[in-house]
Amino acid sequence: MGEIVLESVSKSFGASQVIPPLDLTIEDGEFAVFVGPSGCGKSTLLRLIAGLEDVTDGQVLIDGTDATEIPPAKRRLAMVFQSYALYPHMSVRRNIAFPLRMAKLERGEIDRRVEEAAAVLNLTDYLDRRPGQLSGGQRQRVAIGRAIVREPAAFLFDEPLSNLDAALRVGMRLEISELHERLRTTMIYVTHDQVEAMTMADKIVVLRAGHIEQVGSPLELYRSPRNLFVAGFIGSPRMNFVEGQAAAEHGAHTIGIRPEHIAVSDSEGAWSGIVGVSEHLGSDTFFHVQRTGLAETITVRADGEVGFRHGDPIHLTPRPDLIHRFDAAGQRLP
Amino acid sequence: MARAVSTRRKAIFTLAAWTVGLLISFPILWTLLTSFKTEAEAVASPPSVLLFDWTLENYRVVQERSDYWRHFWNSVIIAGGSTLLGILVAIPAAWSMAFVPGRRTKDILLWMLSTKMLPAIGVLYPISLLFVRFGLLDTRAGLVLVLMLINLPIIVWMLYTYFREIPGEILEAARMDGATLWKEVLYVLTPMAVPGIASTVLLNVILAWNEAFWTLNLTAAQAGPLTAFIASYSSPEGLFFAKLSAASVMAVAPILILGWFSQRQLVRGLTFGAVK
Numbered sequence: 001m002g003e004i005v006l007e008s009v010s011k012s013f014g015a016s017q018v019i020p021p022l023d024l025t026i027e028d029g030e031f032a033v034f035v036g037p038s039g040c041g042k043s044t045l046l047r048l049i050a051g052l053e054d055v056t057d058g059q060v061l062i063d064g065t066d067a068t069e070i071p072p073a074k075r076r077l078a079m080v081f082q083s084y085a086l087y088p089h090m091s092v093r094r095n096i097a098f099p100l101r102m103a104k105l106e107r108g109e110i111d112r113r114v115e116e117a118a119a120v121l122n123l124t125d126y127l128d129r130r131p132g133q134l135s136g137g138q139r140q141r142v143a144i145g146r147a148i149v150r151e152p153a154a155f156l157f158d159e160p161l162s163n164l165d166a167a168l169r170v171g172m173r174l175e176i177s178e179l180h181e182r183l184r185t186t187m188i189y190v191t192h193d194q195v196e197a198m199t200m201a202d203k204i205v206v207l208r209a210g211h212i213e214q215v216g217s218p219l220e221l222y223r224s225p226r227n228l229f230v231a232g233f234i235g236s237p238r239m240n241f242v243e244g245q246a247a248a249e250h251g252a253h254t255i256g257i258r259p260e261h262i263a264v265s266d267s268e269g270a271w272s273g274i275v276g277v278s279e280h281l282g283s284d285t286f287f288h289v290q291r292t293g294l295a296e297t298i299t300v301r302a303d304g305e306v307g308f309r310h311g312d313p314i315h316l317t318p319r320p321d322l323i324h325r326f327d328a329a330g331q332r333l334p
Numbered sequence: 335m336a337r338a339v340s341t342r343r344k345a346i347f348t349l350a351a352w353t354v355g356l357l358i359s360f361p362i363l364w365t366l367l368t369s370f371k372t373e374a375e376a377v378a379s380p381p382s383v384l385l386f387d388w389t390l391e392n393y394r395v396v397q398e399r400s401d402y403w404r405h406f407w408n409s410v411i412i413a414g415g416s417t418l419l420g421i422l423v424a425i426p427a428a429w430s431m432a433f434v435p436g437r438r439t440k441d442i443l444l445w446m447l448s449t450k451m452l453p454a455i456g457v458l459y460p461i462s463l464l465f466v467r468f469g470l471l472d473t474r475a476g477l478v479l480v481l482m483l484i485n486l487p488i489i490v491w492m493l494y495t496y497f498r499e500i501p502g503e504i505l506e507a508a509r510m511d512g513a514t515l516w517k518e519v520l521y522v523l524t525p526m527a528v529p530g531i532a533s534t535v536l537l538n539v540i541l542a543w544n545e546a547f548w549t550l551n552l553t554a555a556q557a558g559p560l561t562a563f564i565a566s567y568s569s570p571e572g573l574f575f576a577k578l579s580a581a582s583v584m585a586v587a588p589i590l591i592l593g594w595f596s597q598r599q600l601v602r603g604l605t606f607g608a609v610k
Contacts, residue, residue, distance in 0.1 A: 052506050073512045085507035089525045098521075102512035146511065156510075 001063045002154035002186030003028040004049060009058035011044055011210075018044055019210040021058060026154075026188060026203070028063075031180050034190045035197040035233070036207035042190045045207070046156050049188065051075050062153060073102070078147035082159040084139045086131040092118075092142050093127040099150045117145040137168045144179070154186035161196065173200060194234055198222070206230050228330035231256045237286055237301070239324070242294045246271075252325035252333055259286065259301040261322040266308070269315025273298065275308045289314055362586070369393070369579035376575040392580035400566060402584055409559035409585075411474050412549070413542035416481035417535055420489045423482070425531075428493035429519060433502055443494065446487040454484075454547045465552055472554045480552065481542045488541070489534055496530025497523070529599070536596050543589045560585035 004026040011019040019041050026032045034042040047053040049060060051072035060067050067075050078099070086095050096117055100110040118124045121141040131139055140160060147155055157176070161169045177200050180187050191197055197204050198218045206213040206221065206229070214226045218234075225231035231239050239256040247255045263269070264287065273292035278285055282304050289298045300316060308314055325333040356363075368376050370388045375381075396402065431439050461480065462471075470476030500523065508522045524531070546561040553562055564585050567578040593600065 050510060052509065072506075072509045073514060077510065079507065079510040081503045081507060083501060083503050085501065085503040087504065087508075087522055087526075089528075098508070098513075099511035102514075102517060146507075150512070 001028055002152075003061075003063055004154060004186065004188070005059075005061040005064075006045075006049070007059040007061065009045075009048060009055050009060060011041075011048060011053065012056045017056075017210070019048070022210075022212050024205065024212065024215070026186060028186055029184045031177075031187045031189065031200060031202045032205060033197040033201035033203070034188065034205045034207055035192065035194055036213075037233075038192055039209075040207040041210035042192075042207050043158055044210075046158055046188060046190050050077055050079055050156055076150075076153040077156055078150055078152035078154075079156040079158065080140075080143045080147050080160045082162055084131070084143045084163075086139060086142055086146075088131050091128050091130060092123060092134070092145075095131065095142055096123075096145045096149055099146060103150065113149045114145075117149045120148070121145050136164050137172060140164065140172060141175075144176070148179070148183070152185070154188060157187065157189040159190055159192070161191075162193075169196075176200065195236060198234070204234075206233060224332065225256075225324065226332050228254065228256070228326050231324055231326070231332075237299045240295060240298045242298075244294075246294050247325075250323060250325055253328040254326040254330070256324035256326065257318040257322065259299040261319045262298070262300045263317045263319070264300055264302045264306060264308070265315045265317070266313070267315065269317040271298070271316040271318075273314055273316065275310055275312045275314050278308065278310065280304065287314065289316065292316070365579045365582050368576055369583045371576050373574065373576045376579070392576045393584070396567070396577055396580045396584065400563060400581075402563065405558060405560045405563035405585075406588070408474060408557055409543055409561075409588075412477045412481060412557075412559050413539045415474070415478040416485065416542050417489075417538040419478060420482045420486050420538060421493075421531065421535060424486060424489040424493050424534075425519065425524065427490050428497050429523060431490070431494050432497035432500075433505060443491065446490060450487050458551060461548075462552070471552060472556045472558075474557045476552060477549060477557055477559070480548050481545055484545070484548065485538050485541055489538055492534040492537070493527070493530065496527050496534075499530075500526050533599055536592070536600055540589055540593060 006022060006024040008021040008023060009019065010017065010021040034045060036042050044053060048055050051060075051067070051070065055068060058068075062075060062077070087098065090098065093114055096114045097110050100113060105113075114127070115124070118127055121144060123138065123141055123145060126134060126138060126142075131142060134142065140163075143160070160176075161172050164172060173196060176187075176189075180200075189196075189200060201218055203215060204218055204221055205215050208229055214221060214230045221230060221234045225234060225239075228241065232241070235258055237259050239258050240262075241254050241256050243254050247253060271292050271294060273289040276288040276290040276297060278287050284304050285302050285306060287300050287302060287308060289300060290296070292298050298316060302308075327333055367383070369392055370390070371382075371386050372389060372391070375386045431443065465471045465476055465480075468476075470479070504526070505518055505522060508518045513521065543559075544561070546565075549559050549561045550565055553559070564578070564581050567574055567581045
């Protein structure tokens with residue numbers, strides 16, 4: 001079991017309130033991702049759940065019990081840190097065994113569980129090494145191993161992949177998702193990378209300046225972002241925003257259209273402009289179109305075979321059913 | 335061409351380094367030499383450097399006249415005990431200052447250090463009174479206590495500096511792993527800080543071993559460490575230079591040997607945190 005409920009939880013450091021009162025429920029077994037730009041309070045929120053920071057007001061409920069006053073050691077939560085936070089003076093075996101030793105388990109049981117976790121994480125050959133002798137990816141696995149052996153109510157991940165290189169990050173992302181499929185334990189994952197959020201989450205919580213901007217499944221957020229912030233944050237490359245006449249035609253203050261929802265042509269289209277920088281990914285090409293009279297640049301995603309050069313005229317046609325409309329306050333119009 | 339210049343420079347620097355080194359260690363070397371001379375040769379003018387009758391007589395006399403080993407053990411107990419006690423008090427203090435600093439932490443640290451700027455003589459009277467009142471005069475326990483207190487600011491400061499280098503996330507990880515505060519300090523913080531704790535211990539043993547103001551003023555026959563042992567040979571008549579030298583050599587030899595074998599640890603400890 002691992003249902004986590006925040007009831008009007010707020011946090012202030014001195015006079016500055018970093019998290020205004022917020023409510024949030026994370027269901028048992030759910031993979032929830034807190035995402036937002038740096039400084040949005042996502043890590044602080046995670047640390048409030050962990051108990052590493054005290055809430056200024058409100059309650060943290062874990063499985064229905066008020067955990068607000070319970071110290072982190074007793075919340076039955078396991079945490080994986082960005083810096084891995086392994087104990088450098090202990091072998092991998094002792095690192096993974098540490099929470100079990102703290103829980104005063106029997107020697108045989110500890111050994112059994114450590115071996116089991118090591119087998120799952122491909123760490124069996126490294127059990128007698130020190131963290132300093134491991135690569136970044138292996139260290140992250142040890143940190144995960146230390147978390148899973150305790151069979152916690154929920155896992156908390158604080159940007160666990162940001163210290164890894166790109167290739168390793170994709171691999172570990174899959175491993176963590178796989179782990180969640182197998183364990184079905186609640187996981188809360190903090191990241192600033194919206195790709196990680198989209199690919200891993202059951203539920204994404206988008207935060208800005210301590211406020212929850214929107215909660216929903218990845219596709220909900222992608223398809224119907226509640227406001228301009230979420231619309232701009234979710235999706236890569238980010239959504240194009242157009243104001244003025246073109247927006248007014250759709251009865252909105254601002255319209256948003258994703259780069260992948262714009263068709264390109266060299267002869268005709270609703271909008272026209274000049275091709276600026278092109279980014280060729282092979283499968284796709286991103287054109288940054290300038291001088292459209294709509295916005296400084298409009299980004300479009302085209303098939304990798306489409307060949308426009310710098311300076312070529314280009315015509316763009318947004319898919320009318322996929323245009324997002326926002327009012328002057330930046331809120332989504334129905 | 336550049337190579338030649340650099341070789342000459344190197345030679346000059348080497349020479350300069352040796353000169354400074356010799357200047358600094360000259361008093362100790364001279365003491366060592368004098369300890370092997372007779373009393374007459376020790377005060378001879380001009381002094382003879384190596385061409386004299388080498389003798390171990392002084393060492394024999396010194397050992398006969400005053401009990402070296404008793405003073406030695408007093409020194410060991412006082413230096414070791416005050417350092418150990420200081421470390422036990424300082425670890426929790428440095429932990430709280432490094433990991434849960436308050437608004438006044440910096441002020442407290444500076445205030446603690448400021449007590450080291452106070453001349454010791456300023457508190458001699460009150461401390462002597464306290465010693466008389468509590469029956470601590472001329473006891474090893476009293477000296478352990480007073481030297482611990484005298485060096486505590488330095489111990490706390492050094493440990494604080496080392497602890498600051500330890501990432502707080504590791505301690506938080508221990509907390510998440512179910513460690514109580516006590517276990518967090520015992521199993522995670524202390525083992526990680528061992529190099530820092532070791533150099534703190536070494537430095538404080540040396541400071542306490544060489545401390546002469548309190549050890550001389552608060553002891554008589556019973557608890558006197560090696561500083562008192564040396565002092566007993568510095569008589570106003572000044573006719574016992576050779577014996578004084580022998581006593582000095584016997585007193586500083588243990589700590590010099592300790593320092594020699596641990597110099598790498600000491601240097602590392604003192605420059606810890608200076609370079610990342």
